Amino acid sequence: MRRVQFAVLPCLAIVMTVFGTACPESKPQVKACCDQPQIPPNVSSFKIVADDIQGKADGQIVKIKAVLYKTAERQDVYPVLHTLYAWSLTRAPFEPIDFRAEVYASQVAADAGKDPIAYIERPRGKLGPECENSVPWTFKQSVERAFEASLNRATVENTLDTCRIDKPKVVDRIDKDFSHQPRLEMDIDAHSAQVEFPFLAKGKDEFDASVSFNRVMTYWIEFTTSMFRRAPDLKTFKFVGVHKDARVASIVVDRATFENSLASLQEEVASHSAVTFQKLGMNATSDKAAEKEQDEFRRKTFHDGLKLLPAGQVSISKLLK
Secondary structure (H helix, E strand, C coil), X not given: CCCCCCCCCCHHHHHHHHHCCCCCCCCCCCCCCCCCCCCCCCCCCEEEEEEEEECCCCCCEEEEEEEECCCCCHHHHHHHHHHHHHHHHHCCCCCCCEEEEEEECCHHHHHHCCCCCEEEEECCCCCCCEEEECCCCCHHHHHHHHHHHHCCXXXXXXCCCCCCCCCCECCCCCCCCCCCCCEEEEECCCCEEXXXXXXXXXXXXXXXXXXXXXXXXXXXXXXXXXXXXXXXXXXXXEEEEEECCEEEEEEEEEHHHHHHHHCCHHHHHHHHHHHHHXXXXXXXXXXXXXXXXXXXXXXXXXXXXXXXXXXXXXXXXXXXX
């Protein structure tokens, strides 16, 4: 048998002579997006999924998209924004003239480019960053913040510092070592909360000699208004007033009743006080007459408000006058 020998031809020759087309060309390597910053241990993990840089080296416009690896609470998002900002402004010889970094909860949301959960930006001409954080407080956090605000214990924050770069000021309280303290309890599953408030003598860790109906009710409506307005998921709130270790008031309000009937009660009382002070300024009434008028107005307004609640949800001690 006659053997036929075939020469091993280069790929290009075989393709051109046999198939009439060239060999597949090797594709240039495409750099995967994106460069990633070093994430500090105390910062929630994230990944940059888009890094758009336009312009010359000394005039760059930068837009970044980052995705969190897992759900983060509101206060945990700010360190992510700080990390993105610091890295983006220091990775090149020149800072961007316009910068924005958006943080998303998922890759799908980032691809759509809609509704970032937070962003940090420094628009052209601005000296510092501006932030927006749309992650809501958890139920527990919002209730605790409402409680602290009602006691004027809320952390003092700089409202102009939207990126929460500055550490909030800690205010030393005169009652921090008191044995009698307002107490907050909550049922997270039921979305309910209770405040137990002791009526103490001013500046002292002891109960006041006496407590009036109007004073107790003033604190009740202050707490109730603050809790419902600052904790949007709160469904039911209970206020318990304590004097000399005895309950002098116990009032339960649900959100629907508050919104429909009691939301303006605190404002009504405050408005009447303003009118009274105006009369005093115009010498239209005496101090004693103004105090009596204001006391009677508050008493009637509070009683009218309590009548809007079911009897089983209101308990007022006869000791209150």
